[in-house]
Amino acid sequence: MATIEAICISKKKGMVKRPVDLANFQEGFGIEGDAHGGDWHRQVSLLAGESIDIVKEKLPSLKDGAFAENIITRGLALSSVAVGDSIQIGSDILLEITQIGKECHNDGCVIKKATGDCIMPKEGIFAKVIQGGEARAGEKILVKS
Numbered sequence: 001m002a003t004i005e006a007i008c009i010s011k012k013k014g015m016v017k018r019p020v021d022l023a024n025f026q027e028g029f030g031i032e033g034d035a036h037g038g039d040w041h042r043q044v045s046l047l048a049g050e051s052i053d054i055v056k057e058k059l060p061s062l063k064d065g066a067f068a069e070n071i072i073t074r075g076l077a078l079s080s081v082a083v084g085d086s087i088q089i090g091s092d093i094l095l096e097i098t099q100i101g102k103e104c105h106n107d108g109c110v111i112k113k114a115t116g117d118c119i120m121p122k123e124g125i126f127a128k129v130i131q132g133g134e135a136r137a138g139e140k141i142l143v144k145s
Contacts (some may be wrong), residue, residue, distance in 0.1 A: 002076035004089065008065030009034035017065030023095045027132040028104040029056045031070055041098040046087070049074040051123050055115045069124070076141055078125050086144040092128075092133030099126040 008017035013035045024032040036041055056062050059093040064072055072108030081087070087095040101122050 001075040001142045002143075003140055004137055005072040005074040006137050007031070007071055007135060008069060009079065010065070010068065011035055015068070016063070016102055017068055017070065018122050019064045022136050023070075024134050025089070025132045027129050029132075030129055031102055034070060036068075036070070038050045043128045044070045044095055044126070046071040046073055046078060046125040046127065047123060048072075048076065050077045051078075067124070070071050070117060071141075073141055074129060076143065081125055082145070085128060086130070088142045090139045091134065092131065093129070093135055094131040095127035096130050097125060097127050098126070127141055131144075 006019045007023040008019050009023065009031055010017040011033070014123070015035070017034070020033075026037070027034055028039065030037030035047070045068065047067055049072045052062065052067070052072060081097055081100070083097050083100060085097045089095070089098065100125055
């Protein structure tokens with residue numbers, strides 16, 4: 001069973017996000033209180049916890065939210081997700097995948113400078129909120145093609 005390992009937000013763009021106990025996903029906006037919320041196609045970002053684990057082998061002090069990711073998944077093959085697929089969180093929340101990967105800012109983040117690579121540009125999944133609701137770590141997550 002795939003689950004959410006952590007949900008993270010930040011008040012400003014370009015900052016490391018911090019984990020929250022409960023997140024309110026708002027239809028057409030993103031996560032309440034997160035700087036990336038708004039009327040655009042990258043309202044919510046997802047990264048696989050398994051990919052983060054590999055980076056932690058080089059940087060063991062990495063904390064949840066270090067890649068500015070909103071959702072860390074566990075047990076979900078994010079590499080098989082395609083633009084247009086849907087992700088259901090719990091029984092209420094529905095996300096639509098809008099983009100896979102993105103360009104790094106300013107020749108790379110701190111993680112890329114420390115390790116020589118960053119997973120967000122290749123493995124980051126971006127979505128918009130189609131149906132809102134509340135979620136927390138441990139919530140079931142499912143991809144719908």
